[in-house]
Amino acid sequence: MEYFKSGLKSVLGGPQPGAQPTGAETIEKLVDRVTSSTLLEDRRDACRALKSLSKKYRLEVGTQGMDALKQTLEVDRANCEIIGYCLDTLCNITSSDTFEEEQDLLNINIGEQFTEIFIKNTDNVSLVLSFLEEYDFRVRWPAVKLLTSLLKNKPKDIQDIVLVSPMGVSKLMDILADSREVIRNHVLLLLIQLTKGNANIQKIVAFENAFDRLFEVIREEGWLDGGIVVEDCLLLMLNLLKNNTSNINFFKEGSYIQKLTPMFVIPDNIEELGWSPQKVSNIHCVLQLVRTLVSPNNPVQITSVCQKNLRNANLLEALCNILMANGVPADILTETINTVGEVIRGNLNNQEYFCTVMAPSNPPRPAIVVLLMSMVNEKQPFSLRCAVLYCFQSFLFKNEIGQQQVVQTLLPSTNNNTALTTGQLLCGGLFSSDSLSNWFSAVALSHTLIENPAQKEQLLRVLLATNLGSQPVSLLHQCATFMQQTNKLQSKIGLLMLLATWMSHCTQAVAIFLNVPGAMAFLTAQTSATEYDNNEELLQGLCAFLMGICVVFNDNTVANYSKENLSQLIEKRVGLEMYISKLSEISRHEVYGRASKQPQTKAKYPNDLILEFEYCKLFKALESVIVKTLGAQKQLSNDMTELSLSEQENGLLLQYKDVIRDQDRRLQDLNKDLMRITQERDNLQVQNEDLRQSNLQLQDENTLLKAQLSAGTVNSETLPNTELPDPDLLLKLKQLEKEVSEKDSELEQLHKDQDDLLELLTDQDVKLTTFKNRLRDLGENIEDEDSDNNSIDETDVK
Known part of the structure; x- marks a missing residue:
């Protein structure tokens, strides 16, 4: 310390006696x-x-x-x-x-x-x-x-x-x-930060031979046995490749996929050697790297070539070896299963190879069977079970042969083989007491039917023996019965998704479902329920969707449940507007937004598993079809009603339709004005917020200067050229605030006009009722029930 003080004295010179410089x-x-x-x-x-x-x-x-x-x-x-x-x-x-x-x-x-x-x-x-x-x-x-x-x-x-x-x-x-x-x-850490979220910098770094240099560092550090430097190199590679198709192309064309092979060499005695925390982190990163190359979010052509190159480099084989090895940590096993799933997803050659992989058990079992055993076992970690489902879905994706093989294991066979099959495991999980196994099995089974009408019909042949001595029932019949009997929300949702996938575009499946005792009554009761619990509302929406499928894909072969009868049932028991609201509840739900983003189902907790990707696709494709079909049925009913009215009644009816159309146009104009003013108000609020942030920034700089002044560290001569809050800026902010207030007032007036218009519509409805009563007084036979069913409201005119 004295040495430091003497150094300062030599630079500054000695202080005046009795004065201590600040x-x-x-x-x-x-x-x-x-x-x-x-x-x-x-x-x-x-x-x-x-x-x-x-x-x-x-x-x-x-x-x-x-x-x-x-x-x-x-x-x-x-x-x-x-x-x-x-x-x-x-x-x-x-x-x-x-x-x-x-x-x-x-x-x-x-x-x-x-x-x-x-x-x-x-x-x-x-x-x-x-x-x-x-x-x-x-x-x-x-x-x-x-x-x-x-x-x-x-x-x-x-x-x-x-x-x-x-x-x-x-x-x-x-x-x-x-x-x-x-x-x-x-500098590795610096480059990791520099390349985050910037595609242009990522491309420049990649073309500056980054991959060659990073692989060289990894080799020098000892591949996966290396320290944290290996992890940093892999993280930088991930930054360069993620969501960057140009760099992925460069990576595959530069034969860098083959350079990944040494990282997957697992020694035979790995169970004795153990897995160090750093090695676990390193292999996590390299598995993420492989998944980035074959991600479903990449263009299909790029993913397909990368999948082929990974197979040629024996990386798929190496991944399957890790999958079947003993002593692999659960988190590594989970991520490996996810990686295998994406390497084989949609690639028939890779799917066929995976189908031949055998687990080293006694007797040997197919790897798929071993994985499904883990999926329906409630003692296994939740993340592992989710990974198995994703891998199984990927195995079936665009794989008609694989779908057929799974369904075939459920059909009667002359083969006396008693080995456990995929079909037996899925059926066992479908009706087990564990609701999570119900959901996993229902989703897995539904993927055997996607874009495969032949397997939907084949699965109808599957019969189950429910009780000793009783007649076997079809699998679809048992699913519909179990859906009514279980009191577990997750189980019901899984079965509803399976039935919707199965019955869409399959009139035979719809006919069998309509013949199940209580099935339609259950759907009707759920759809018309008024509970307000979040997930209960979603369940009601799923039931409404299945009812709609029963209407759209109905071949009118079931007595009392024709397309017209079901449409009238929905209108009378639920109400068309209420039905459409319940149906749209699915796409409004937050779980739909999460599930529809990516094929892999991601959830932190078991209760978070509600919807899945392929079901969301099916709903998106059929929702408008169902609404149009029901609308057409109602229009047909209205047309038949109009044909039965007299000339005078038709004239009166058309007169009121014109009035309502005119009011509807006025309402639409008001809505347009409302949207315009709302947009103007939002723009002003954005400007207001920008100016407020500028003001806050200037206040921060002012605070910094005040802190210096309060500490006695600066004087007026040494103050930097920092701008203080501008009075003109504050004045502009108050102009803007006044304009926002004016827009709010205008918006409130528009709301009042809309309320007045709605009151007018109510008066018109009262008048319409009065005229109907007059028609009755004149001797016209207008029944109350017919009046309720055929009344014309604003929605009809629209």
Whole structure:
């Protein structure tokens, strides 16, 4: 400490007797020495002292010394020592950490504020990038750290600056070849942050031979047995490939898929050696890398070629070996199952290979059977069971042969083979006491029927013996019966999804379902229920959807349940408007939004498993068909009613239709005005929010200056050129607020006009009823029941 004090004395000179200089005064003298000294040694010593003080007095050093430090970087760039001091000082100033001396300024992110000031001149960042070319450790190391600090505080801004900086990315890539591991490893972290969410930077990094360099580092570190550096390399590869089809193309065409093979070599005695935490992390990353190459979200052609290359590189075989190996941690096994699923999804050759994989059990069993045993076993981890379902779905995706093989195991056979089959496992899970097994099995079985009408008819042949001595019933009959009997919501939803998939586009299945005792009564009761529990409303929507399928795919062969009869049942017992509302509840539900995004069902907890991807696709395709069919049936009924009226009654009816149409047009015009004014109000609110944020930013800068003034660290002469809140800006904000208020008033008036119009419609309905009563008085036979069924309301006219 005394040595440090003596150094300061040599730079600043001794203080006056009895006077102790403040930190701000000390820094002011040091900054003056940096800018005015002619001797390089004096400037170097002053920069070294500023570096030492930049943590304790960050606010003062940043406020007074940033310009001096930037000037020194330009003037003295030939001296590595002084440049290193300046870069280290800037690292401390822009650090996102909160130093101990700043605990009373927790509401201000000082590092971010100084970062914003530093990068306002983009040449400053380019200047730091230029120091990466200097091999001297004292310069290159702090330059990398400073860029990392800037990137952490302002990622988007730094990405944009680096992107337009000449050879900016190339300079960073060159450091990957630095023999000093601390620099190389740190630049890996820097590149991981730099490539996040920026496709252009990702492409440049990839074409700067990033994959070759990263594979070389991984090889040097010992592949998957390496340390955290291997994980960092894999994370950078993931950034380069995820959602970037250009880089995926470059990766597959550059034969990099084959270079993944050594990472999947698992020794035979792995159970004895064990899995270190780092090795588990590394293999997680490489499995994610493979999944990125074959993701269902990629273009089909790219995914197909990658799947083929993975098979040719024996990577699918290696993945299956991990799948069947002993002692594999549960999380690795789960991710491997997901990866295998996406490698085989939609690829017939890979699906056929997977079908031949046998588990090393006694007796040997197909891998598919072993996986399904885990799926219907409630003792297995939840994430593992979800992964097995996804893998099984992927095996059946666009695989008619695989679908046929599964259904065939459910049909009567002359083969005396007593081995457990996929069909037996699915049927057992479908009717077990575990609701999760019910849901998994129902979804898995439904995937044997997707886009395969022949298997829907074949599955109708499956018979089940329910009780000893009783006649066997069809599988569909038992599903419909179990759906009525179970009191578990998840089980009901799984069965409703299976039945909807099975009965859509299959009139035979609809006919069998309509003959199941109580089936339609159950659907009608559920659809017309008025419970308001969130998931109960979804259940009602699923029942409404299945009712609609019974209407659309009805061949009129079941007595009392023809297409017309079911339509009238829906209208009388539920009401067409209520039915459509219940039907649309499915797509409005949050679980529909999650399930419809991707084929893999993702859930943290068992109760989160409600809907699945293929069912959402089916609903989206058939919802409008059901509504149109029911609408056509109702229009036909209305046309028949109009034909039975007299000429006078028809004239009266047409008169009221014209009135309602006119009112409907007025209502539509009001709605258009409402939408326009709402949009204008929203735009004004956005402008208001932008101005408010600008004001807050200026207030933050003002707070920063006040904090300096309260600490006695600056005077009016050393204040930076920081703008305070602009009165004109505040005035503009109050204009905008007044305009928003006016729009709100106009919006309220529109709502009032709409209410008046609705009252008018009610009056018209009363008049219509009066005229009907007059028609009855004149001797016309208009029954109350017919009147209720054939009444014309606003919806009919629309």
